[in-house]
Amino acid sequence: MKLKTVLLATALTSAAYAAQAQEVTVMSWGGSYTKSQVEAYHKPFTALTGIKINSIDADNPATPIKAQVEAGNVSIDVADVEFSDAVRLCDEGLLEPMDVAMLPAAPDGTPATEDFIEGALQDCAVANIVWSTVFAYNSDNVTGEPVTIGDFFDTTKFPGKRGVRKSAKATLEMALMADGVPSDEVYGILDTDEGVDRAFAKLDSIKDDIVWWEAGAQPPQLLADGEVVMSTAYNGRIFNAAVAEGQPLHVVWDGQILDFDLFVVPKGAPNKDAAMKFVAFATDTQRLADQASWISYGPARKSSGALVGKYSDGKTEMAPHMPTAAANLGNALVNNFEFWVDKDAELNERFNAWLAN
Structure with missing residues (x-):
């Protein structure tokens, strides 16, 4: 026993x-x-x-x-x-x-x-x-108030460096919306050679002013340090920096790209x-x-x-801080995952070649 x-x-x-x-x-x-x-x-x-x-x-x-x-x-x-x-x-x-x-x-x-x-x-x-990719700015370093995705690409009206994710995804869509393409037409246009050329032409207009980022924690830091005056970013990271850390950072929802x-x-x-x-x-x-x-x-x-x-x-x-809040959806684009499954390798290859030139 x-x-x-x-x-x-x-x-x-x-x-x-x-x-x-x-x-x-x-x-x-x-x-x-x-x-x-x-x-x-x-x-x-x-x-x-x-x-x-x-x-x-x-x-x-x-x-x-x-x-x-x-x-x-x-x-x-x-x-x-x-x-x-x-x-x-x-x-x-x-x-x-x-x-x-x-x-x-x-x-x-x-x-x-x-x-x-x-x-x-x-x-x-x-x-x-x-979540969404948005752009944000530091109000201490910007004169005036950016309100559209076009303002992100307007270095005459809003001088200074721009933070941009080092990736074709979201970057090309934002470039087309800034160039006047309605959000519901973005993927149809980006699916053509002419549309891709148009997106890169828009990026050319700010290429010399871009500071590239790869990790989500970088844009709030770049904005807080004054290394850039505006940056694309994940909306939650900007919220955290603004609300939890008290940084003078502000999200612009126009041209946001929604994703899971x-x-x-x-x-x-x-x-x-x-x-x-x-x-x-x-x-x-x-x-x-x-x-x-x-x-x-x-x-x-x-x-x-x-x-x-x-x-x-x-x-x-x-x-009010959610990307899905009604007031934030006015010119939103929902990420087309099927497009990126098919085009990711091709467009990133083009993106990397553009970066190297």
């Missing part, structure tokens, strides 16, 4: 240790965005399950997935990626499929498949936020089952609403909207 008791105790201890030792490595974009995920997703998930979250960051979390999967040496369990990257990686067989049946229903019982906004559920990905970020699980993730548990937990109604109290990105579930209230400072109402 004593031996059986010892063996049973040992088995229970081993099982408890195995659960305790379980980990999930989540790769995201860093800065205030990762902080919002740590507070809204990571900490409560660990508190509930005992599963530790290892949080790591990259300039673009989609980049290491292909290399890791093809090398058969995957260390990432969950990654937060942009829409076109999620679709492309899935098409290339580099991601685990997502079973939507694992996703919890809304509090009123509405199935997840009906509660997520259109496009948020993909074969290999589940969206968590709606989605959770994916790389093929061969070492902790696949725990990773799927994390994705289901992090994209439930409450968790997505909780994240919106840390950064101004809209939740990807309809039922989360009513739960979005104030910023974590307890006084700033978040709704």
